[in-house]
Amino acid sequence: MSVYQELLKIAKRRHIRVIEESLPEELVFFNGIFAHCLDMDMIVINKDKPWKEKEFTLAHELGHYQLHRLTVDLAYYEADNDYHNFIEDEANRFANRLLAFLAWRLERGL
Numbered sequence: 001m002s003v004y005q006e007l008l009k010i011a012k013r014r015h016i017r018v019i020e021e022s023l024p025e026e027l028v029f030f031n032g033i034f035a036h037c038l039d040m041d042m043i044v045i046n047k048d049k050p051w052k053e054k055e056f057t058l059a060h061e062l063g064h065y066q067l068h069r070l071t072v073d074l075a076y077y078e079a080d081n082d083y084h085n086f087i088e089d090e091a092n093r094f095a096n097r098l099l100a101f102l103a104w105r106l107e108r109g110l
């Protein structure tokens with residue numbers, strides 16, 4: 001079991017669809033996207049990124065699911081750079097903690 005597989009399990013338990021997809025040229029800089037619409041949760045991961053980045057991206061997008069899906073004002077998020085950066089930093093901190101926890105657990109065979 002890898003950390004990535006653990007992350008996929010976490011997503012599955014929450015009924016989040018995770019899709020790995022090659023993105024069109026204008027979106028190659030995107031690592032991933034979380035979308036919550038019509039009561040459906042979906043994470044798209046850029047398939048062409050190195051695995052370590054994909055792992056971080058999946059954890060980061062799970063952070064958006066956990067922390068932001070019902071609370072973020074999308075218009076404000078698009079318009080205000082400080083708010084945007086605050087939200088992204090929060091998802092990054094969530095990802096770092098989740099990855100550290102999963103690695104710690106896997107090392108111990110838990």
Ligand SMILES: [Zn+2]
Pocket residue numbers: 060064088091
């Ligand atoms: Zn993000």
